[in-house]
Amino acid sequence: AQSVTQLGSHVSVSEGALVLLRCNYSSSVPPYLFWYVQYPNQGLQLLLKYTSAATLVKGINGFEAEFKKSETSFHLTKPSAHMSDAAEYFCAVSRSTDSWGKLQFGAGTQVVVTP
Amino acid sequence: GAVVSQHPSRVICKSGTSVKIECRSLDFQATTMFWYRQFPKQSLMLMATSNEGSKATYEQGVEKDKFLINHASLTLSTLTVTSAHPEDSSFYICSAQIRDSFQETQYFGPGTRLLVL
Helix, strand or coil, X not given: CCEEEEECCEEEEEXXXXXXXXXXXXXXXXXXXXXXXXXXXXXXXXXXXECCCCCEEECHHHCEEEEECCCCEEEEEECCCCHHXXXXXXXXXXXXXXXXXXXXXXXXXXEEEEC | CCCEEEECCEXXXXXXXXXXXXXXXXXXXXXXXXXXXXXXXXXXXXXXXXXXXXXXXXXXXXXXXXXXXXXXXXXXXXXXXXXXXHHHCEEEEEEEEEECCCCEEEEECCCEEEEEC
């Protein structure tokens, strides 16, 4: 079975500072991993995904994530936070090797950006 | 990018009534859609996989007779919460899948907030 753990339900970061959101997973099969962002009253938007190619994945809005198999981690980073990055972020792992759409989500991390 | 809509965006109903939620892919066809529910301050939980022209596949613990899913066309899936009760109050989110030879991509709708009184 697959599971996802996001460390920290709330993260506060200063504008211009590094954003680091932690995600650890467990999976009985080679994982497909995803990061989604959810703005208030909007649907989830895909930031980036890992599908067994390069371990360092670059996404939209300056975000990137590194897949580390030895640590079963897929942490999300952005070098310099912007006010518009304030949102909720979800890490997810695909529950099925024949369909990426069945996702197991982490509990989410709310990011607050302070001026 | 591809757009998925949900209707209504929020609904309030009385206990015992049924509520239908629509999920539409506006500019693409989706043979597969997924339904999730999200409780306050919690993550999304997959409820079922909706396949066009066939029966939905429900996750363990999800009552198929209570959460009726119909995927009658390549652009529309509906979730009907039958005989709703206050514990069914939640945020329901759908996603629609585009699948090509190389990968699958999910596009999420904005969600429907259901409040059962």
